[in-house]
Amino acid sequence: xxxxxxxxxxxxxxxxxxxxxxxxxxxxxxxxxxxxxxxxxxxxxxxxxxxxxxxxxxxxxxxxxxxxxxxxxxxxxxxxxxxxxxxxxxxxxxxxxxxxxxxxxxxxxxxxxxxxxxxxxxxxxxxxxxxxxxxxxxxxxxxxxxxxxxxxxxxxxxxxxxxxxxxxxxxxxxxxxxxxxxxxxxxxxxxxxxxxxxxxxxxxxxxxxxxxxxxxxxxxxxxxxxxxxxxxxxxxxxxxxxxxxxxxxxxxxxxxxxxxxxxxxxxxxxxxxxxxxxxxxxxxxxxxxxxxxxxxxxxxxxxxxxxxxxxxxxxxxxxxxxxxxxxxxxxxxxxxxxxxxxxxxxxxxxxxxxxxxxxxxxxxxxxxxxxxxxxxxxxxxxxxxxxxxxxxxxxxxxxxxxxxxxxxxxxxxxxxxxxxxxxxxx
Amino acid sequence: xxxxxxxxxxxxxxxxxxxxxxxxxxxxxxxxxxxxxxxxxxxxxxxxxxxxxxxxxxxxxxxxxxxxxxxxxxxxxxxxxxxxxxxxxxxxxxxxxxxxxxxxxxxxxxxxxxxxxxxxxxxxxxxxxxxxxxxxxxxxxxxxxxxxxxxxxxxxxxxxxxxxxxxxxxxxxxxxxxxxxxxxxxxxxxxxxxxxxxxxxxxxxxxxxxxxxxxxxxxxxxxxxxxxxxxxxxxxxxxxxxxxxxxxxxxxxxxxxxxxxxxxxxxxxxxxxxxxxxxxxxxxxxxxxxxxxxx
Numbered sequence: 001x002x003x004x005x006x007x008x009x010x011x012x013x014x015x016x017x018x019x020x021x022x023x024x025x026x027x028x029x030x031x032x033x034x035x036x037x038x039x040x041x042x043x044x045x046x047x048x049x050x051x052x053x054x055x056x057x058x059x060x061x062x063x064x065x066x067x068x069x070x071x072x073x074x075x076x077x078x079x080x081x082x083x084x085x086x087x088x089x090x091x092x093x094x095x096x097x098x099x100x101x102x103x104x105x106x107x108x109x110x111x112x113x114x115x116x117x118x119x120x121x122x123x124x125x126x127x128x129x130x131x132x133x134x135x136x137x138x139x140x141x142x143x144x145x146x147x148x149x150x151x152x153x154x155x156x157x158x159x160x161x162x163x164x165x166x167x168x169x170x171x172x173x174x175x176x177x178x179x180x181x182x183x184x185x186x187x188x189x190x191x192x193x194x195x196x197x198x199x200x201x202x203x204x205x206x207x208x209x210x211x212x213x214x215x216x217x218x219x220x221x222x223x224x225x226x227x228x229x230x231x232x233x234x235x236x237x238x239x240x241x242x243x244x245x246x247x248x249x250x251x252x253x254x255x256x257x258x259x260x261x262x263x264x265x266x267x268x269x270x271x272x273x274x275x276x277x278x279x280x281x282x283x284x285x286x287x288x289x290x291x292x293x294x295x296x297x298x299x300x301x302x303x304x305x306x307x308x309x310x311x312x313x314x315x316x317x318x319x320x321x322x323x324x325x326x327x328x329x330x331x332x333x334x335x336x337x338x339x340x341x342x343x344x345x346x347x348x349x350x351x352x353x354x355x356x357x358x359x360x361x362x363x364x365x366x367x368x369x370x371x372x373x374x375x376x377x378x379x380x381x382x383x384x385x386x387x388x389x390x391x392x393x394x395x396x397x398x399x400x401x402x403x404x405x406x407x408x409x410x411x412x413x414x415x416x417x418x419x420x421x422x423x424x425x426x
Numbered sequence: 427x428x429x430x431x432x433x434x435x436x437x438x439x440x441x442x443x444x445x446x447x448x449x450x451x452x453x454x455x456x457x458x459x460x461x462x463x464x465x466x467x468x469x470x471x472x473x474x475x476x477x478x479x480x481x482x483x484x485x486x487x488x489x490x491x492x493x494x495x496x497x498x499x500x501x502x503x504x505x506x507x508x509x510x511x512x513x514x515x516x517x518x519x520x521x522x523x524x525x526x527x528x529x530x531x532x533x534x535x536x537x538x539x540x541x542x543x544x545x546x547x548x549x550x551x552x553x554x555x556x557x558x559x560x561x562x563x564x565x566x567x568x569x570x571x572x573x574x575x576x577x578x579x580x581x582x583x584x585x586x587x588x589x590x591x592x593x594x595x596x597x598x599x600x601x602x603x604x605x606x607x608x609x610x611x612x613x614x615x616x617x618x619x620x621x622x623x624x625x626x627x628x629x630x631x632x633x634x635x636x637x638x639x640x641x642x643x644x645x646x647x648x649x650x651x652x653x654x655x656x657x658x659x660x661x662x663x664x665x666x667x668x669x670x671x672x673x674x675x676x677x678x679x680x681x682x683x684x685x686x687x688x689x690x691x692x693x694x695x696x697x698x699x700x701x702x703x704x705x706x707x708x709x710x711x712x713x714x715x716x717x718x719x720x721x
Contacts, residue, residue, distance in 0.1 A: 060534060062642055065542030203687050230687040234646045236443055236637060237674075239436035240681025240689070243429055259544040260638040267636070270553045271564050294546030294638070298553065336543065 050093035051086070051359050053350075054112040054121030056133050061100030063126050065259070069336045070125040070148050071096075073343030076326050081351050088359045092351065105129040109136035119143065120361035122350060125339065127151030128205065138162050143363045147346030148307075148339055150283075151209055155391040161363040163370060163392040165346035166307065167384070167399050172282055173213035175399045176305050177221045179413055180252055184278045187424050188251055197226045198248065200241055200265070201256035202233035210256045210282050233258045242268045245276065252278045259285040263294045270298050277424045280305060280401075287337050292407050299404040301425035303412075307338040308382040309402055311419050312411040319381035338382075345382040349375070383417050432561050433682045434675060439564065441674025442571030446632060447647050448654040448666040449577055450625030456661030457598045457618040460510055461518075463525040465651060466644030467532035468623050472498055472630025473639035474536060477545045480634075487547055487634045488569070494627045502623025506616040514615075529644060536641040544638035552635060566635035573632045577625065578667045585663070594618055598661065653697045659707030669708060 055074055058067035074094070082091050095116050097108035105124070109132070112118045119142040124130040127149040134144035138159035146154055146164040150172065154164055185192045199214055201207035211228060218226050227248070231241050238261065245253065253276045257265060262285025269275075283306040285291055292299050314320060323344050327335050335341065353373050357365040370388050377385035377396055385396030401413035403422055412422040451465045475494050479485040485493075509528060513520050554565040585591035597604045597614055605611050637643070650673075658669025673693060680692045700707065 060537060062542075064537055068542070230685075231681075232687070232690055235689070236647075237436060237440040237678060238686075239433060239440075239678055240686050243432060243436075243682060244686075247429065260640065263544065263546055263638055267553055268564075271555045272562050288543070290544050290546065290638075294544075294548055296548060 048090045050091045051354065051361065052093045052095055052116070052118055052120075053361065054097060054109075054116070054118045054123075054137075055094045056097045056099045056105065056108055056112075056121060056123035056129070057125060058100045058129060059098045063100065063129075066337060066339050067100075067125045070339045070343045072327065072331060072335075073323075073340035073345075074122065074147065074347045076323065076330060076340070077344045077347035077351065079330070080326060081348070087351055087354050090359050099124065099129050099133065102128055102132045105132040106136060109133040113137060113140050113142060119363070120366070121145075122147055122347060124149055127154065127209075130154055134159070134162050141363055143361065143366050145346065145350050147343040147350075151205070152213070155393040160392075161367060163388060163394075165349050165384075165386070165394045165397065166342050167397040168393065169210050170213045170217075171397070172305050172399045173210060173217045175401060176214065176254055176280055176282065177217040177223065179280070179303075179305070179401050180218075180223065180278070181221050183413065183422060184252060184424070187422075188277060190251065192222045193224050195223060195225065195252060196248070196250040197223055197252045197254065198229055198245060198250040199226060199254045199256070200229045200231070200245070201254075202258060202261055203230040204233065206258075206284065207233075207256040214254055231261070233261045235261065235264070238265050238268050239272075241265065242272050242274055245269070246272055246274045250276060252276070252280065254280050254282060255286065256282045257285040259288055259290060262286050262288075262291055266291075266295050266298060266302070275425055277426070278303060279425065283307070283399075287402070287409065289334075289336055292404055292409065296407070300406065301423060302404045303422070304402045304404070304409065305399050306402065307342040308384070308400060308417075309338045309409045309411065310335065310341070311402075311408050312383065312400070313417045313419055316378045316417045317381055317383040318379060323381050341382055345380050345384065348380070349373075349386055378416070428560055429682065433678050435561055435563060437675035437678030438671055439567040439571050439674070440678055441671030442574040443567070443629075443633065443670075444650055444654050444674055445667045445670025446570060446574040446577065446629040447626070448651045448658070448670055449574070449581060449663060450622040450629065451648075451651045452655050452658075452661060452663060452666045453581070453625065454619055454622040455655060457594050458506070458510070458615050458622075459598075459601075460521050461525065462622070463522065463648060464505075464529040464532060464644070465622070465626055466646070466648030467529045467536075468498065468501065468626035468644075469630045469633070469647060470536060470639065470641065470644040471501070471532065472627040473634050473637070473643065474540060474545070475627075476631050476634040477547055477639050480547045480549075481545075486549060487631055491628065491631045494631050495624050498623040498627030499620040502620035503616050505623065506619035510619065511612060511615065514612075529648070533641050533644065540641070542641060544640045546638045547634050549635060564636065570632040570636075573628065574667070574670075577628060578663055581625075582663055590614075590617070650693070653693060655707075657697060657700045657707055659710035662707065662709045665707055665709030 057071040058064060059071060078092050078094050086092055095112060097112060099105040099108050112121060113136060121137055122145045124133055125148045130146050130149040137144040138161050143161040148166055150169040152168050152170045181192050185195060199211050201211045229241050229244055231238060279302050281302060281304040286304040287306045323341060353369045356369040373386055375386035386394055387396040389395050400411050400417055402409045403412045410420045412418050412420055447469055454460060454462045472494050476487050476490045479490040480487060513524055551565050556563045556565060585595055593609060593614055597611055601611060654669045654673055655666055658665030677689045677693055681689045
């Protein structure tokens with residue numbers, strides 16, 4: 001007997017589910033594209049041609065937290081400058097690119113230079129992304145201004161049209177070593193050469209490069225007893241490191257950590273009763289509001305060297321309060337870290353230089369204007385000055401030393417920007 | 427000696443965490459025969475749920491278990507019915523792609539909804555320590571360890587002594603014969619995935635007091651869970667427990683006595699050695715079960 005083929009219930013069901021899933025996915029993609037398109041992009045006026053610059057930041061993926069925070073600083077700078085009339089009467093139009101990893105950085109940089117025809121871009125928060133994207137722009141004769149990444153390599157590749165407004169990892173290390181020799185040694189009553197220093201750092205490019213910079217600077221300052229304890233940032237347990245600290249009893253610990261390992265390290269140190277007189281974080285996890293929130297009173301007396309934060313001597317950072325107010329208005333909460341402030345100051349500096357070139361974004365015009373552009377320290381929202389050296393690095397920018405005190409990251413050193421005096425942990 | 431015991435204790439507690447996460451993965455491996463790359467993301471989702479209940483309503487993490495567990499069960503059911511079931515009969519590559527896709531969607535959904543910052547829960551017992559004979563034992567980690575043991579014990583009892591457990595084991599042994607006997611396999615698959623998600627949820631709840639929740643937490647923990655499951659023996663509950671503890675101990679001892687930077691290296695080196703020498707894992711059910719999850 002011939003059997004007729006007819007689709008089984010299961011088969012029909014499966015096809016329906018597949019169709020349903022397909023439609024749902026498409027709807028989700030369309031919806032998220034619509035949502036993702038929103039955000040301050042800079043107004044485009046109908047009259048004069050706008051000044052178009054690229055902005056590359058990682059706003060998705062593992063770097064999204066501070067990538068987004070960094071972008072916000074730039075976004076506010078654009079908004080405020082456009083509201084004040086733009087540059088020479090022309091509005092600033094930002095062409096955004098999301099660069100979650102190095103491949104995306106290269107691809108997006110290429111898209112911005114060829115398809116969008118841009119010759120000027122800013123960014124990027126992460127050093128590896130900055131290196132990749134700036135390479136594309138610089139090789140094509142364009143200009144790239146970095147507002148937040150700290151790897152020293154950025155300005156040492158021989159490109160003439162690559163600039164950076166923020167301090168470098170070397171500057172962080174310098175400041176730490178300076179703080180140790182000028183304050184900690186005296187406060188402990190010990191000679192610099194007798195101080196025991198342990199550098200506890202996460203083992204990727206970030207931690208290792210800071211550790212290397214510290215090694216150089218410490219040797220130059222006469223700090224000879226320095227040992228290193230690298231660890232993986234994704235560890236769920238840092239007992240080995242903490243037990244090592246417990247037995248070696250250092251005077252100073254320099255830590256280079258991301259967010260969750262900074263919290264984990266501090267918690268496990270507390271659990272094992274390890275107290276270090278001077279625990280100095282190096283940006284990253286130790287600066288985040290989340291560190292103070294998670295540890296509460298246990299965060300007290302932890303030092304942190306980083307970009308300018310918000311509890312700082314306001315006479316040295318004019319414009320900071322206005323920035324914070326604009327941030328709260330736009331994003332409905334306080335800034336998460338000093339990254340937004342650093343990018344805000346950097347973007348403003350870029351716009352000021354473009355004002356001098358009359359809106360000309362070509363490498364030659366910008367290069368000439370930037371080389372002669374000088375601003376005194378203590379006159380910008382971050383307190384940094386502006387003075388680019390031959391490699392394009394702003395030498396008038398430096399990191400400050402902060403300390404967690406009762407849930408607030410207060411600036412304690414140098415004295416000109418401090419809100420409180422530093423105190424050693426007991 | 428003091429340092430050795432302290433390190434060993436820390437390692438065993440860490441191993442408990444690994445075992446906790448691996449138990450659920452093992453269940454879905456053994457019964458549903460699928461390599462669920464999104465398992466870590468289920469743990470991450472549970473951690474976020476626990477965090478938000480603490481942040482918004484002040485629930486103690488251990489209390490939120492009673493809400494997280496049923497929700498995760500439903501999530502597991504949905505995962506099985508709408509995503510895994512349609513591809514149950516297709517190639518192993520397809521199954522891997524789909525679960526990786528689910529993991530990516532969950533990671534980015536979490537990033538979009540809750541941002542990238544690390545969410546920490548701070549309770550009165552977050553940094554509490556029990557000091558026994560000069561050895562410091564972190565209380566939340568001890569609870570997680572005890573929870574892990576209890577979980578494996580309960581699961582073992584469930585699989586051996588209850589009818590549902592026996593049915594699941596029979597499906598794991600021979601799916602086609604089970605079907606011939608009239609067992610509604612797809613319904614039991616949904617139950618198994620649901621249960622696996624509940625286990626992931628329990629892991630998330632127990633981890634929250636001492637680990638920060640963030641969107642990519644799942645990616646880290648899934649990798650380690652896989653190593654534990656492979657080393658312990660795929661489909662073997664006790665193997666996952668012992669494997670987890672062993673790995674935790676080896677990792678921490680390496681950190682103290684060799685170098686902290688080599689902890690991950692040792693883990694993966696051990697993984698390679700086990701796969702080469704005894705691919706079915708230390709407690710595996712014998713040669714021939716190495717390809718569980720791929721067939």
